[in-house]
Amino acid sequence: MTQTLAAQINSVLAALILLTAFGLLMQRRIYGLLHLFAWQGVFLSISTAVVGYTAGLHHLYISAILTLALKVFALPYILYVLIHKLNIKKDVEEMVNIPTTMLMGIALVIFSYHLTAPVRELSTLVTKSTLAVALATVMLGLLMMITRKKAVTQIIGFLALENGLFFAATSATYGMPLVVELGVALDILIAAFIFGIFFFQIRTTFDSLELKEMEKLKEED
């Protein structure tokens, strides 16, 4: 596999990741969100493996396997079980309507390309063109957290954001050292457990998972 081929495959995967990020923004069903999130994980994993192959960095394979195991299977499964057990309404409730969100997302992608232009000119890596996509994925994840009402959708937004960060790490510097990767992977898993506990706590306190209920925690003057 030549460098150019690898770069092209990588670009395709980057495009798919961006596509799933937009898919997360416009998806109205919670199970659909989970599927899209899992697909994003798949693309991310393949992309990592490809980068690892072309750059000859074997520890990236481990990262790829970890990503596959955690983000494609474990986390969606945990969230699926949670949604099922908590009997959450299957619709995504948004604060800003979806077309507007999409427009904002497009603006953010353009902004990311604008921001990373200087980096693209300086970098010599195969993956240099994907940095903009990675940044865009981070921002879209954040946008999703801001525009959704339910706690579960926020968690998925957060995890998508983390995917973006991971992608940025592989595309900008061929990944972080393995120790850091392992640590981050473990953090994500623990975060998922903590989210699960919090869901139960929030529901027992407020009888709902609407974040609006948490406004009551504010101090009245």
Add this chain to the structure above:
Amino acid sequence: MTMTAPLAAAFFAVIIFLIMAGVAPFLASRQASLVRIAFLFSAAASVMAVYAGIAAVSAGSAETLIIPIGLPDLPFYLRVDALSGFFVAVVALLGLFVSIYSFGYVSGLAEGRPVTSLVVFYCLFMAGMLLVLLSGDAYFFMISWELMAVSSYFLVCFEDESVEARRAAFIYLLVAHVGAVMILLAFGILAGFAAGFENFGGFTFQAMRGAHLPPMWASIAFLLAFSGFAAKAGVIPLHVWLPEAHPAAPSSVSALMSGVMLKTAIYGMIRVTFDLLHAGAWWWGGLVLCLGLVSAVMGILYALLQVDLKRLLAYSSVENIGIILISLGLAMIFKSFSMNLLAALALVAALYHCLNHAMFKGLLFMGAGAILHSTHGKNMEGMGGLIHRMPQTAVIFLIGCLAISAMPPLNGFVSEWLAFQAFLLSPVLPGQLLRLLFPLGAALLALTAAMSARCFVKVYGVVFLGHWRGKQPCEAHEVGVSMRLGMGLAAVMCVGLGLFPTFVIGWMDPITKGLVGASIGSSAQAFGWMWLTPVASARASYSAPILFAGVMAVIAAAYYILHARSSAVRRADIWDCGFPKLTARMQYNSTSFAMPLRRIFGSLLLIRESVKPGDARRPLPFQERFTYHLRVMDRVWYSCYRPLSDAAFWVARHATRLQHGRIQIYLMYSFITLIVLLFFA
């Protein structure tokens, strides 16, 4: 290391206090024995520390000990020299008297509520104060300083169910911490210039002493350290916590806080300005002198107008700190003009007043505690005639009142007289401002002395003389033996320090020799122990023993004339000017006694005064009742602190608009910040 070494003895005393603080919670189930054991040990530890302090001053040399605990590479340095030895002796001496007093006083408190926390924090407080004086590096100093501040915070809010106590404690903690930050910054500057800002080499006092600061940085360090210590000492305008905290705390604690905790701040000032910064520009002294004068005059003025006994004593502490600062400022001015002998005289006056104030203010607060203990009230308007109920306490309290009013031959007179000598003996100094400041300062000091005498005439007259003013019949009774013993020992010290000043001044020689390079011990004792001649006998001399003998002779003669012949005293009704319905309410009370001064100095204070007729329909001459309302407020509070706290609340109210309680909005803040930073980076 032998056990006779002063540092070892002092350190051992600290260890005893710390152990007692640790052990006390285990004795909580037996309150009576807890009080007895704890105060027995703290009295023993105090005796040891008194010995250590006296020996350290006599030895005159510095002793250092390094304890390898704390952070790695940052051991604690313990150090005792003549200056810290002096303050250790002062702290421990009053600590001894208060410990003895506490046997009775705290047992009385223990009948109403558990006193375990009081005992624990009392021991920690004593240990903290001693460690502040013993620490030889800035790092350990700050730790001890915080230990002292926090433990006294818990002592102030000992009666934590009362809103006033909690509020007072909060204000105290706030001021203490603002002060501590200033001190920390000052030490930071000193350490930075001693060994660079990158390492910890400069944090010992030894290294700071050798630092060469540019004049501007020295001035900044001085101003920071001075304002930090001034907050602790209660110098106007940083005194606001004092009149709140002292009445709220138990009396034994107020005695310690006012008597010796304020002195640790004075110690800090002397340590930083004379020892570490080697007393720089003359305006430092000028500033200290001016603030001292303001504190002295305003402090005693506020004291005069108080009706709460402990609040009055607290304001009187502000006044006495002012007097100490006046002497200290003089010493700094003289030192900056290289007049070492006069600097030594002024410094001795300051230190002597520290010792004296610890004794008589400790005595008076203990006395206030005794009065509180037996009458259950703090308001002087409801007291009177206690001399009949508590004859021994009355005599002891009278000695305290005389001493604080600077009446010869008691100790207060000696130190104030020395301060006057420092004013009067000063030659013509360069600078128009100083030439103006000196006579003015002497005049204001005289005014302060006179008003403080008036203030304590009021206290004694209203509380002990006359008739009981309260609505309920008086149930006051004499307090227990240990309380009287604690107060009595302090009173003996007041008399002793007044009668034999030459010995004390001779003992203090090493301190001034070390700090200003001169001493007045030999000249003061030039005419034997009977005569105190600060600089030269041609200028001024004072003999307390002869004066004392004279006073005693007059008292004996008066007693003989009045009592020796039984027919000389004829008891009859008071002459009532033909109006036969005299009641106790017609006596002079605290407010009416202070009224003339309220009229004269009213413009300096914030006074709300109103008289309302009881029945609005009747014309004025036919009114049967009037309601008189008087409120004296601290102008500093309303002009400096209220705007500050209002501004803080205003900012906080507007800042809460950012708080919506919605996660999405909080996330949006981060998101927008991120975008903006990325865009403009």
